[in-house]
Amino acid sequence: MAPVIVTADEGGGSDFPAKLTNQVVFCTIIAAFGGLMFGYDIGISGGVTSMDDFLIKFFPHVYEKKHMVKEDNYCKFDDQMLQLFTSSLYLAAVVCSWAASVCCKKFGRKRTMQMAAAFFLVGVILNAAAMDIYMLIAGRLLLGAGIGFGNQAVPLFISEIAPAKYRGGLNICFQLLITIGILFANIVNFFTSKIPSYGWRISLGIAGVPAIFLGAGSLLIVETPTSLIERGMTKEGLESLRKTRGVEDVEKEFEEIVRATEIAKSVQNPFRNLMKKSSWPPVFCGTILQVFQQFTGINVIMFYAPVLFQTMGLGADASLLSAVVTGSVNTLATLVAVFGVDKFGRRKLLIQAAIQMFIAQVLTGMILTKYLKATNMIPKTYAYVVLGLVCIFVMAFAWSWGPLGWLIASEIFPLETRTAGFFLAVSTNMICTFIIAQVFLSLLCYLRSGIFFFFASWIVVMGCFAVFLLPETKGIPIDEMNDRVWKKHWFWSKFIDGDDDAKNHENKF
Numbered sequence: 030m031a032p033v034i035v036t037a038d039e040g041g042g043s044d045f046p047a048k049l050t051n052q053v054v055f056c057t058i059i060a061a062f063g064g065l066m067f068g069y070d071i072g073i074s075g076g077v078t079s080m081d082d083f084l085i086k087f088f089p090h091v092y093e094k095k096h097m098v099k100e101d102n103y104c105k106f107d108d109q110m111l112q113l114f115t116s117s118l119y120l121a122a123v124v125c126s127w128a129a130s131v132c133c134k135k136f137g138r139k140r141t142m143q144m145a146a147a148f149f150l151v152g153v154i155l156n157a158a159a160m161d162i163y164m165l166i167a168g169r170l171l172l173g174a175g176i177g178f179g180n181q182a183v184p185l186f187i188s189e190i191a192p193a194k195y196r197g198g199l200n201i202c203f204q205l206l207i208t209i210g211i212l213f214a215n216i217v218n219f220f221t222s223k224i225p226s227y228g229w230r231i232s233l234g235i236a237g238v239p240a241i242f243l244g245a246g247s248l249l250i251v252e253t254p255t256s257l258i259e260r261g262m263t264k265e266g267l268e269s270l271r272k273t274r275g276v277e278d279v280e281k282e283f284e285e286i287v288r289a290t291e292i293a294k295s296v297q298n299p300f301r302n303l304m305k306k307s308s309w310p311p312v313f314c315g316t317i318l319q320v321f322q323q324f325t326g327i328n329v330i331m332f333y334a335p336v337l338f339q340t341m342g343l344g345a346d347a348s349l350l351s352a353v354v355t356g357s358v359n360t361l362a363t364l365v366a367v368f369g370v371d372k373f374g375r376r377k378l379l380i381q382a383a384i385q386m387f388i389a390q391v392l393t394g395m396i397l398t399k400y401l402k403a404t405n406m407i408p409k410t411y412a413y414v415v416l417g418l419v420c421i422f423v424m425a426f427a428w429s430w431g432p433l434g435w436l437i438a439s440e441i442f443p444l445e446t447r448t449a450g451f452f453l454a455v456s457t458n459m460i461c462t463f464i465i466a467q468v469f470l471s472l473l474c475y476l477r478s479g480i481f482f483f484f485a486s487w488i489v490v491m492g493c494f495a496v497f498l499l500p501e502t503k504g505i506p507i508d509e510m511n512d513r514v515w516k517k518h519w520f521w522s523k524f525i526d527g528d529d530d531a532k533n534h535e536n537k538f
Contacts, residue, residue, distance in 0.1 A: 045285075048192070053191060056273070057202055063179035063239075065210040065213075065242075066149055067207055069213055072356060073214040074114070075115075076214065080218075087162050087165060088110065091111055116464075119176075126452065126456060127452065137256045138256050141182035142244075145179035146247070148171050149179070149240040151168075153234060157233045157234035157237075180455060181452070184203055189254065201367045204366070218232055254267070254273065258286055263287070307511075309524050314498070315437070316453055319458035321430065323464075325426055325484060326481070358423050359426075365427070370433065375503060378428060382430060386422050386425045391482065401478060437499075438450075
């Protein structure tokens with residue numbers, strides 16, 4: 030069974046006395062290193078796969094194609110094993126996120142984060158010391174186990190440790206650290222690419238740094254009150270609550286956590302509850318947001334930015350530096366989400382970003398269609414125009430579909446199905462990430478510049494979804510979503526009402 034997720038804004042949590050204590054800030058920073066770990070891995074893959082020494086050792090045929098004068102620009106890096114190097118991590122993450130949900134419940138959030146760090150560190154060692162492709166892929170699978178455990182435990186830990194009125198900003202710290210990890214990886218790649226023979230080993234080895242901070246730091250932080258209470262350690266849970274809230278008067282919140290935990294425990298099979306008609310609206314919205322998040326094309330940019338810029342004719346250094354630029358934009362734009370999501374609302378940011386991303390993708394596709402043929406070099410001026418358009422695209426994603434995809438999925442499920450629903454959303458995200466990472470370079474070879482129109486068409490669909498089917502959840506308590514969101518929505522209300530009618534034997538569907 031998945032772990033219980035209890036948040037302090039359930040049952041009037043906004044009335045609970047609490048301070049933003051040093052303990053909470055420290056715990057959040059340590060936990061958010063799980064995001065840095067994830068982000069660094071996303072950013073490091075594309076840079077390493079563009080390094081000649083790495084290609085010569087593991088993918089010599091790709092290296093030969095890359096340097097052939099007559100080789101098709103769009104097909105230089107088309108290789109299933111090269112793509113498997115990137116995508117295998119996410120396949121492992123899907124499987125391990127389920128195991129992590131069990132560990133979160135049985136052993137606690139802290140221990141699960143320690144497991145994440147341990148898996149990741151072993152994977153880093155295998156990757157940095159890899160002598161053949163099998164050792165390399167084995168390392169990637171262990172990195173995926175670390176990511177699966179980390180992505181399941183860290184957001185849950187931050188949600189439970191943070192006071193209700195600070196929860197939004199503290200939660201997005203996880204996403205912010207992901208973007209910082211991507212930027213840091215791009216900077217590392219830029220410098221290690223100049224080191225002959227073993228520069229790629231340094232890039233892969235440095236991935237262990239955030240894992241060490243997460244593992245060592247998790248020994249110093251407190252366990253969440255909810256985790257302790259749900260595992261029967263009531264006295265320790267009360268003490269943890271006092272430490273994290275910075276006040277002595279925590280009995281009301283303590284009783285609320287005990288009550289919510291008992292209710293959640295009474296649900297024997299939350300996954301079966303997801304099959305009820307009343308669960309269809311949050312299940313659909315929570316999972317389709319993850320599909321849309323990946324099919325914006327963002328991870329194509331994050332995974333393969335150096336490869337993509339080399340395809341356009343930029344040199345190796347210029348390509349890696351361009352990736353640093355896009356990573357910087359990604360990090361800075363995420364701050365808009367931190368400060369703007371509760372001011373502008375979810376839907377407005379998603380809709381505005383969909384328009385901005387669509388324009389950027391279409392213009393990029395048009396430029397490449399006209400100027401980048403099979404074997405020519407795109408004029409440098411237009412190459413840098415494309416870089417600017419990529420930055421505009423990344424900027425829009427970073428304040429919308431990136432952080433909000435996770436945020437909305439975490440707040441739209443009722444308590445009795447929240448863990449199961451969020452696990453379904455995480456798994457959907459990882460599966461889609463795997464698919465995109467595995468097929469992108471082949472799609473680039475097959476569709477050529479049309480790949481950008483492919484993603485643009487998805488952005489149209491997701492923009493329409495945000496306009497017509499996604500309800501606004503800003504400022505609405507989690508336990509009131511059914512009454513104030515789903516039952517009042519023009520489309521989703523029929524599913525909620527239909528389920529209620531069925532219970533009363535008056536189903537008219």
